[in-house]
Amino acid sequence: MKNYTVIPIEAAEKLHLNDLYVFTALCLTAHDDNTTDVTYEQLADFTGKSLGYIKDHFAKRLKNSGLCTIEEFVRNGNRRKRYILPHITEQFRIIHREVLEDNRLSSEEKGFMIALYCIGFNNSFNMGLSATEAIKRLGISRTAYYKHLKSLQVKGYIGFAGDYPQNPQFENYPDSLMLTCDWLGHQNYKEWLHRQEPFEHDTPKMLFILYRNCSNKPLYNYKTKCA
Structure with missing residues (x-):
């Protein structure tokens, strides 16, 4: 995982507060080529959200947001997803990985802080x-x-x-x-x-x-x- 990531400011208006926080975590797992194949289980572990929320709610809303391209592939007989994030050169905000380690705030409060910063x-x-x-x-x-x-x-x-x-x-x-x-x-x-x-x-x-x-x-x- 990276020490910091960039997220497009439009994410604050396209995602719910909890989703914005999870999307930030997803971006933190991206490689230098702006892709990540982070699993639902890993996102749940990183963010403290339930697997059901990640799979049944966040994933669907992220797909509809248009903030990234999602491709399916098979690895070792298991179906996986690859997230392709856009290369952002303007209108973005920088968020550090400490957002995941901050235990004083709820996920919704973290999303709120990120959203305020974005706008x-x-x-x-x-x-x-x-x-x-x-x-x-x-x-x-x-x-x-x-x-x-x-x-x-x-x-x-x-x-x-x-x-x-x-x-x-x-x-x-x-x-x-x-x-x-x-x-x-x-x-x-x-x-x-x-x-x-x-x-x-x-x-x-x-x-x-x-x-x-x-x-x-x-x-x-x-x-x-x-x-």
Whole structure:
């Protein structure tokens, strides 16, 4: 398994939260040629989901999503599946394998974190969307959206920008939310923040998104390639 993988940002709008988490695990098993023949049993073991869920629900929805090509083949008399992932050069997010090892979050919460990261503006960690728009893009209920936000705040995976003076949006958007999660992104929060202004060495590693009180004008260029 790789140390990190890339997933297309469109996956956040095409897959349910649990499915998005399992799809991330599947991508982590891909080889250099972007193919993987990971089994249902292996995916169940990696993600902690039941074999029935992987086989009867995730597999069918993944096939309908168009996020990868699925081919059948026979090995040692057993029918297998090969997943061919597209070669992504833009509009993607990087997720580290620690997502599988994080025992503090449920699979749905992990999918929610990945989904929020996907719909944020590229290379800025700034979502720039209202809660209403985020809910619409993710295709989840308002109740589920706020339930996950509350849980992740309590667990320390989301915080307020106003609580971190080093954040460039500290004064402009103090009620905006930051993703304080180590397994998201190709750079950590310190590295990103270092380009903005000086910071203390003990600044926690985190990423941030703008969650509310957003203006209509994007704060960052959303056309960059990756985050």
